[in-house]
Each structure stands twice: as structure tokens, then as C-alpha cells.
Amino acid sequence: MQFWVIQTLNSLALGGLLFMLSSGFALIFGLMRIANLTHGSLFMIGAYIAASVLKGGYSLIVAALVAMALVGLIGAIIERFILRSLSGNSQGQVLATLGLSFIAADACLMIWGGDPIPINAPEMLRAPMQMFGFMFPTYRLVVLVISMISAVLLYLLMEKTRLGAMIRAGVDDMQMARAVGIPASQLFTIVFALGALLAGLGGTVGGPMLNAYPGLDADMLPLALIVVILGGVGSLIGTFVASFIIGFIYTFGIALVPDLAYVILFLPMVLVIAFRPSGLFGTIRA
């Protein structure tokens, strides 16, 4: 019984974290048709920046803000100076982000060294929570709450603001959006920076669970890919639902069928694609 409850909570926390990781990826993919393979790197850089800020004696909230700002800036720079020169060549853009991920991994190794760096949760959240006779990390519940808040904020941004309307129009039909005067160039930079910023937030918020270590990028990127493919291109709700599906499959799969943990992680995505190529909630075929 305890096993099932704790694993369920674990799945929810991981799902929340995956949503923060994947929502940025989904936004960028949906609008710009770029499979941003630096997304794992951006997540890792976010975690490292957070670790450095915490070392300076600041709180996790400050760390999150700094990480979001800096990673968002890195995203904007990548879009402006590298992806921009490849506009219209989506495969070239994917390859460029792949090359950038090599550079980012090596740069992090240079700056932060090869040893893992701890990221501490705020003092008051460090003690585990007592529930029905067993313990669960308080911080993981906070991660779940933060992910819910960011999901709501993202939803409001997309549905209630002018920027969101422009993004939605762009996702539906970029050419049409351009024709009605939406400034695609600025929109792309903003969305890419926003996506990167979300990855930076994910890295910081996930930091106390995962810590910062070389290889974190490669551990996270495939998860983002699965979530986005499963959820469907350009669908924020799809990403949300898929994040939790993957959270559950991952957590229970590893415990129940350890030898095939990776297989059952990727299998649902393959099945969905085989029978519904646009993903669970996707509407368009990329």
C-alpha cells in the first residue's frame, strides 16, 4: 500500500518536473518547427547556474530568477545569431542545436568541473512530510505545486494575452500569421527565449531533486522528446497530460519491470505514433 502511494506521489512530482522541462520544448517545436536538441543542455545549465547562485548565499527563489534570466538570454542569443541564419531550413536548425549541445556539455565541464554539485532545497522544505504513517519529501510536493502554477500561468499567457494570441496564430498557420502582420521575427526570439527560460526554471526547480552533474543533459533530453511526441505537436494540454503519463510509466516501470524500463518508456510513444501520428492531442502533422 505504502509503495503504491509513494510511487504515485513520485510519479506526480516527476510528471510536474517533466512538464516544466517539456513545455518550453513544445512551445518552440509548435511555433518554430525546431526540435531543440539543446533543451537538455539548457536544463542542465539552469541547474548549474542555480548551484552557483546558491553557493553565493542567495535563496532558491533568487537562483531560479537568475537561472531563468540567464538561460532565457542564452536562448535568445542562440535564436538570433544561429537559428536565424538558418530560417526555413528546419533540419539545419535541428543539426545546429545538436552541435550546440556538444559545445554546451564541454563548456559546462570546463566551468563547473566533472564532480556533481549539490543544490539544496530551502531549509524549511528539507524535512520530509509525515503522512499516514510514512514520509515523503516535502520539496517534491512543492515541485508539483510549482509545475501546476507554471502550467496555469502558461495557459493564461497563451489564452488571455496578445502575445499568446500571436503564438497561437503562428502555431496554426505561420504564413497566415505573417500575412496579418504578426512580427514573426520578434515572436520567434521571444518564444525561443521563453522556452529556454522554462528549461532554466525546470533545471532550478528540479535541482534539489536531481542535483547538477555532467550528463544531466543527456538524461533529460530523451524524456522531453517522448513527452512532446506523445502529447502531440503544438499542444500545451497534450504536453501537460503526456508529462504525467510518462511520469507514471517511468516511476512504476523502473520498479516493476527493471530490465525493460527503457523499452516500456518509449513503447507507448511508438504505439501512439503508429496509430495516431499527430500524438494524443496534436492536430497538425509536422
Place this chain on the structure above:
Amino acid sequence: MTLDRRSFIQGSAAAGLGLAVPSLFAQNNEPVRVGLLTVKTGPLASGGIDMELGLKQWLAENGNMLAGRKVELTVADTGGVPANTKTKISELNERNKVHVIMGPLAAFEALAVDDYIRDNKIPTLSVAAAEDMTQRKANPWFVRATSTSSQSAHPMADYCANIKKYKRMVVVADDIAYGHEMCAGFQRVFEENGGKIVQRLFAPLTVPDYGSYLAQLKTNADAVFLGFAGSNGFRFIRQMNEYGLKGKIAIVGGMTALDEAVLKNMGDEALGIETACWYSAELNNPINNKFAPAFRKAQGYDPGFYAAATYTNAAVLDAALKSINGNASNKEGLMAALKKTNVPTARGPVTFDSYGNVVGDVYIRKVERKDGRLVNVVTKTYTNVSQFWKYDPKAFLANPVYSKDWPPARNLE
């Protein structure tokens, strides 16, 4: 095996040299060419960089000389990818014409170049722990002055069963051969001393989150043994803390679970954890009293497993070369001399068994805070530990190699 013309000529030329002019060549001053096969890029880089630092420190302290000869060191970065390891070792052998190789770092790298080392007869001082390379498939060109996977786990199991009096334990490790071998060795000795392994958890090497494993952990056991490598022990212990498991269940670890490299970034959660290893930066012997403080001064952190490995290897190589007048080209002579080594090093005295694996001390260490940093204080020493523990080598080798399946886990609940 068929003999082709080229290798025949090479072989006879080498034999001719060896027979005719050994004394002459022994007097010349050809430098000793050493190849360090290490990892400086990718996720394994931390240990690999320390390997280079440890070796370079030894060379700097000794005037860049081994057995009175100048040393030409070539450092090759394999990136921790076996195919690259193979290319790099052939580069060291064929292009740099090294006399001896130190490394590689990871077990799978060592396995990838096993054949090559045999075929090309390269004296190799390995750091990787893969058991069978000095056991059932012993490579005659291979010595290991560090430890097999289970060499430090056997004494830890003895310590847990007979001194800590633990009865029921859980083992957790990376789901790779290194983790399997370490846990199997631990289980065998622990269960033969009256304990029971009630649960085994093997997590993938690249799992970002251990939450799912922690939920399964049997907290009604006396202690948990951690067989992690790299940063995984660090992450697991931090997450145990998160789940409020610290204090509920005692933690002990294998030789890489709480390495100095990991410890430097940990906090109070590590205090009191006991691990077994063939080295500790806190070790009190004349050589280490010089090595560890100097390393700390230069690098700003304590030397751990990997730095100590190459520092020890260099001392072993130096002693072996001295006994053959520094004639590094005499491969057979060097291998024989290496296996006959009996030399004090930073880890304590080092001798080898006939399979090329070290017989040396293993230490039980406890994490304490000293001068504001966390250190592995040595609390107990098991002297002259062999890779076969207290078993007869022949009987030991008649069993299958340690794995998930052997010895069978009969007491799982």
C-alpha cells in the same frame, strides 16, 4: 594462429635484440615512454582528470624520472567511449611507442582493449576494476594496484556481519557489471557470516531520479550497502535524506560510493557513513602524509580513488623498473618485475598475486568533519587483502564470475 611475414620479422628482430645486447641497452639513457589512457571529456571526466593530476604530481616530485630515466608522458583522452579507447591505445602503442600504459579508467574500456593488450604485449597498470581481467581470463600483461570490484566489498561485508553485527541488509548499486560484482562479493561474505541480504536494487547508470527506488527500499533492514560509482552515490544519499530515511537505516558503502571527489561537495548528510576502500586521503603513512597535503594544496581538494590510483601506479612502476635497471623495453622482464613488486606506496604496501592483482590493505573509513571539510577517517584496517578474500584461489575461480545471478540471492523478501 597463422603467422604473417611482418609479425614474424618483428618478432625475430625483437628476440634478437633481447638476446644479443641487453646489457648494452640497459646502460643507455632512452627515456621511459608512458601512456596514460584516461577520460577528460564527457560524464566520466572527473575521475579521469584526477588520474592525470595524480600521475603528474608523482612525476613532478621525482624530477620527471622513473628509475633514473627521463619520462616521456603521453596523455590520451578516450572520452569514455570504448571504440575510442581502442584507437587511443593503438595510437599510444604504434605512434608514441610507449613502453607501458596506465589506465584505462572504466571496466568496459579495459574489456574493449583486453585483446589488443594481449596481442601487442603492452605492460599495463590498470585502474579499472573488472574482476575477470585478473581472474578467470587473466591478462598476462595486466597488473592492477587498486582493487577488483569486490576486493574492498569482501572486508566491508565481514565488518558489517562480525563487528557491526548487522543481520539483514539491502544492497543498492548501479546496474552495470561493476555494481553487480561488488554487490555479489558483498553478499557472499555477508551471508556466509550469518547475515541475510533481503533486497537488491539495481538502478540504471543514467537514472536522474532515485525516488522510485527509495520508495521500494526496505526500511526494516539493519543497513543498506551502496555500490555506486561516480556521482550516483552522492545523489542517492542526498535523496535518501529527502525521504527522511537518514537515521532510520544505517548506510555503508563500497570503494567509490563516497570518494573524496564526491565528498567535497556534500554536507552533513554524509556524516557517519562508513565505506571500505584501499585508500583514504586521511591515511597515516609517510608517503601519503606527503602526497595528500601537497595534492590538496595544489588542487584545492583531497585526492581520492583516481588520483591515488595513478600516484600508486607510478610508485609501483618505478620500483619495478629499478629492479630491471630501468630497461623498459624488456617487456617480459618488466611484467615479471611488476608482479614481484613489494613497495610502500601512498595506499600502503603493495604486492601482487600471480594473476597480477594487488594484495594490499583495505580500510574501513568513516566520514567526519575535520578543519571544516568532510574526510574519510580510517577506523579499521584489513591487512593484505587479496582479490580472493580468504578463499582458496582455485576454488574461488571454479565458481562463475560474480554477477546478478551468482551467488544466488536466497534470502530476498
Place this chain on the structure above:
Amino acid sequence: MIKNSLLYIVLIAILVILPLFFGEYYVNLGSQIMVAAVFAASLNLLVGYGGLTSLGHATYLGVAAYTSAWLFQNYGMSHEYTALIALLFTTLVGAIFGWISLRASGLSFLMLTLALSQIIWGIGYRWVGLTNGDNGISGLTRPMPFGINLENSNNFYWFCLVITIICLFFIARFVNSPFGSSLKGTRDQEKRMSALGYNVWMIRWITFVIASFFGAVSGLMYIYLNKYIHPSVISITSSAEALLCVIAGGAGTLAGPILGSILIVLLKNYVSGFVERWNMLLGIIFVFIVIFMPAGMAPGFTQLKNRLFGGKKL
């Protein structure tokens, strides 16, 4: 045409006698380049001629190498049989994965191939009973075709050269055939090809299967060269490097994958001896080529050749 044939013959003759002038290390580097070239050329069928960017092609190299190693280890099968079964089985895997991946195109295709290769990678790493996990499979041998000892590095080089030439010959025949033309048609004018009555899906699927077959050939060369296999060969990095070989050399050209393989293999194995941060250099070159030389090196060399030898096309 005669001039071109002459050029090829001279080129091949040079490649044949090359090992006689170089040490073993360089000869092995040559063999390694050829393995990478066949692998990249097989991927080029999809990327260059089909317009289908796959980021999971290491699957086919890996499956063939693992199958061969596994059969040898567990059943002691002779090399003729392991090779045959490995090729067949890998091609079958290609047929199934192709069927799944080609339900999408463009970026979704890329991500699907990536995901499928991750499944295979997961099996390689986690299913220890089958693949020996992280320890990989070692203790393998090279075959002895017609009693020639391939353990000798020169002999192995020539063996690779023969296989490489045969593979490239058939790949060239394939892309210059009418089927090859229709494949290029699906790349450039998908809708028009459909309208003309071509079965675009079928053309792509057949190409996918053929690409996985040649990928399997490179997998066999790989396992004979290294006599060891580890799950890292199926990793994303491995697929990405193959893609880099194709793009750097010139996608959709015959010479491209070869040039790209020379560049990448030398960079990884030779230059890394001098440049500490070679991984970063690899990334920088990747980005540089994608942005500034999108057509790759081969077109550049073709221009150079045209300038030197007149306007004949290679």
C-alpha cells in the same frame, strides 16, 4: 567518361598501395574511416537522396554488430552464418522501424527514429542477460575469408577496401537508377510525385530498408574491426556523428559521406591528441558547417576539380 574511369582506377590503386607506406596505426585509422564511410553512405540514402533526416541510424550498425557478436558468443557460429543472419535480421528490424517511422515525415520522422534507437539502446544497456549490458561483448574474432588472416592490419584494410568499394558501387547504382530518380523526386516534389501516381510511401520505405541493409554491412565491419561491442555505439551521439559525416561531406552526393568520414574520424582520433577540448571543437565544426557550408565539402571539391580538369562532372 573514360577520363573519369581512369581517375577512379588511379584513386583505387593509390588506396590499395597506401598501407605499404604507413605504420599500423595509420592503416587502422584508414580501416576505421572506411567503416564510418559505409555507415555514412547508408545514412546518406535517407538524408541526402530521400530528404529524410534520421537521428537513429546507429541502430542498424549496432543491431548487426550485436547480432553477429551474440551468435558467435552463444552458439560459436562460424562467421559466414553470423554475417548472413546479422544482415537479414537487421534488415528486418529496418523494415519494421521504417514502417513505424515513415508514418511521419520531417521533424516527426527525425524524432521517431531517435526514439526507436533509444529503445534499442535501452535494451543494449539494461537487458544484461541478452547483451551483457555495460560490459559489452568481448572475445570476438575476425573472419578468415579464403584463408586470409584478417588479424593482420594491412589485410584487414584491404578487406575493408573491397567491401567499401562494393557497397559504394551498389549505392551509386541505386541512386542513379530510375528508382533513385523517383526517390529524389519524392524528396523535391513530394506532392507532384504522388499526383503522377508514384507510391511515395513505398519508395521511402524501400529506401529505408536498403539503408538499414548497408548500415548492417558497416556494423559487421565495425565488429570485425573492434572485436568488441558496447551499448555506446547505439547512443544518440553515435547517430549524430554519422549525420555529421553526411552533412559535413555533402548530403546527396556520393563523395560527401566519404569526405565527411575522413574529417570526423581524423578529428576524433587524431586531432583529439593535440586539442584538449576536442568535443567542443566537434560541436563548433558541426555548427559552422551547418551554417556556412550547408551543401558540405563535396560540392566545394567538385568545383575545385572542375576548375582543374574542366567541366566534367564527377
